[in-house]
Amino acid sequence: MPLTDIATRTYDHGFRLDPIVRSLLDTDFYKLLMLQLIWKRHRETQVTFALINRTRSVRLAEVIDEGELRAQLDHARTIRFTKKELIWLAGNSFYARTRMFRPEFLEWLAGFRLPPYQLHVEDGQYALTFAGAWAETTMWEIPALAIVNELRSRAATHGRGRFALDILYARAKAKIWEKVERLRALPDLALSDFGTRRRHGFLWQRWCVEALKEGLGERFIGTSNVLLAMDADLEAIGTNAHELPMVAAALAPDDATLRAAPYRVLEEWREDYDGNLLVVLPDAFGTEAFLRDAPDWVADWTGFRPDSAPPIAAGERIIRWWQDHGRDPRGKLLIFSDGMDVDTIETVYRHFQGRVRMSFGWGTNLTNDFRGCDPEGGDALAPLSLVCKVVEANGRPAVKLSDNPAKATGDPAEVARYLSVFGEDGRITQTVTV
């Protein structure tokens, strides 16, 4: 007869909820790198983040119960970094560097908790915003996305039979393994998990990450999820995100300062970080404009992460720019992370093989690809194009242009102003699927 652990069962009876986020390390590594920079220089800047569901056809407020959403968000606010987590952050090496995080920053982290949120319903969608000190609100991005995505998955699977669920996950596992087997054929692949924000659920992401670890071996270089990196003894992967240039741009008092904002951000970054962390995210206001105005020292950085242009065109453009600046692309790094899946990874890998170092950040199509897996059919488990973006800094509107107009965010008048400053060159509309 199977033994039942009575204590566990009894403990489970008392669950107020099954928490989606159970650790503040359950976030992307770049949030911690950026947080240290923000904490040092901009901690009192007031920044508002907002959840944006680009998949308007899914009326989230009709899918997810508001009480459950509040319960999960409230639970996340009760979490602190544990001693073990802080000791690991202090003692572990990241990107081959020890003491990545300064003791004073870790001391401050020990007292950190997620700030309040604002939530109401507008036209079937949740208007979920986080307003306050940047060093606090920035930390909501990933848990907020993870919570909303997992609540949606839970709503979709609620009430299903035990075996129907078993089949759902069996199919999804089989699907991932097909991908693993294809990726194994790429000998110099360097791939990492970037799927925290869009994951089907925490346990599923953990399964995916451990499967890649076993299936891809050295081709799997790590995960952006800090908790999983710690628990599975993997490298934590990540550099920086659009919020840095977006806030800098929003605060710019004039057009000249606005035009210089992306490079000012990089100057701050290189004061704190070096080596493989010197990766440019060039597309906040258009890659073409970024390259046109970039100072020569940007070409000394290790690499670029094109995040919204078609990957081959973007890579070719950046390689040409390096060559124009007299740098050898073979020593440089391109990180591809925009909606990648096995097909695009294979194509891009083969295209650039031998010409540049490459690394792939695999997100939604790793941790939330249930296409064809649902025994009930339908798209209740299709991933949402859900983001959590800076919308305001010190009361001024924030804007992202991106290389893909479909990914632009911000007030239309401000978008027009930004376009006049940075230009329209090189922007190509692509359908945003994830």
Place this chain on the structure above:
Amino acid sequence: MPLTDIATRTYDHGFRLDPIVRSLLDTDFYKLLMLQLIWKRHRETQVTFALINRTRSVRLAEVIDEGELRAQLDHARTIRFTKKELIWLAGNSFYARTRMFRPEFLEWLAGFRLPPYQLHVEDGQYALTFAGAWAETTMWEIPALAIVNELRSRAATHGRGRFALDILYARAKAKIWEKVERLRALPDLALSDFGTRRRHGFLWQRWCVEALKEGLGERFIGTSNVLLAMDADLEAIGTNAHELPMVAAALAPDDATLRAAPYRVLEEWREDYDGNLLVVLPDAFGTEAFLRDAPDWVADWTGFRPDSAPPIAAGERIIRWWQDHGRDPRGKLLIFSDGMDVDTIETVYRHFQGRVRMSFGWGTNLTNDFRGCDPEGGDALAPLSLVCKVVEANGRPAVKLSDNPAKATGDPAEVARYLSVFGEDGRITQTVTV
């Protein structure tokens, strides 16, 4: 942190082996029905069963460790029917009948244990035989097959990674569910699990059975596995097997008695059982011969289980025979159980729909179909055509002709004699895949 059940872990440390057979109910229901008949009438008949691996290309003695095989067989010999099991056999209703098993029989069962076995290696195969009183040796058939099959699966999967194994089973689960979804489209399907003897493993069979229960609902009428029937509250399914006519035939002193043997067995059967248990297994010495010589009262039986002829031809032949005897086939039952899979189930179902009652026994292709599922490729998990057959009764050789000469067993001289008695009509060679 996950709680560990220390007592269970400590207990596990002491495992001598992970037993494949843990209950004497982990057998096919028809063995118990036949056992009661044998115990009443023939308990002292000396019958030898032998394991026969028709898949000669798999040299089992090189795949399975002899020590492990002996340990599993020895362990099976330590098992007794438990009180709970005997009470369930006494109190449960089978085929809508209570008290199927007589109290004196159950009393005898309480003291039952599997008799000794004889094991040696011959040309890369295990020569595994069970000689002794029929009422004891008959009970080895299913556990012996289950043990050898599962040891082979374990050998094939030994040392594989945790996620590679997870994928193996994920694929196999997804595969079964595709089948379930197809079978759901057959509104009047009546299907049962006949997969104990050929199963990949006990836990896998249990998963398959519970998946069918959830996925097929009322179309899934039960399982031949008595233990799973008890544990999952399913009907135990099964009637009789070739060993009854084979022993009767082997003991026949002359050709006339030999020719009458299949009907004498049915006479004994109908003394003990009735209703849906009155199912003829006509092919031991050829269905054509059986029908030709059958007394009219055989047409009063509920149904037939054609087990080695092509199913549609066999079904048509039996329907014609019923009609020739003035019986309406629409009230009769055909049970198809020979190497069935979804394709054949669909074809046969559609062919006979509305003309006769049908039921399908789904064996190897349910509980041991890993085709295309093994991440390592190869056929290490392909099912074997493994049987455990009567080879001798009171020192006389036993023979099975079957409708398919590829399934015939027995001494060639005896096979020739049987052919002269029963005739060759209607025998069609088909490749035996499972």
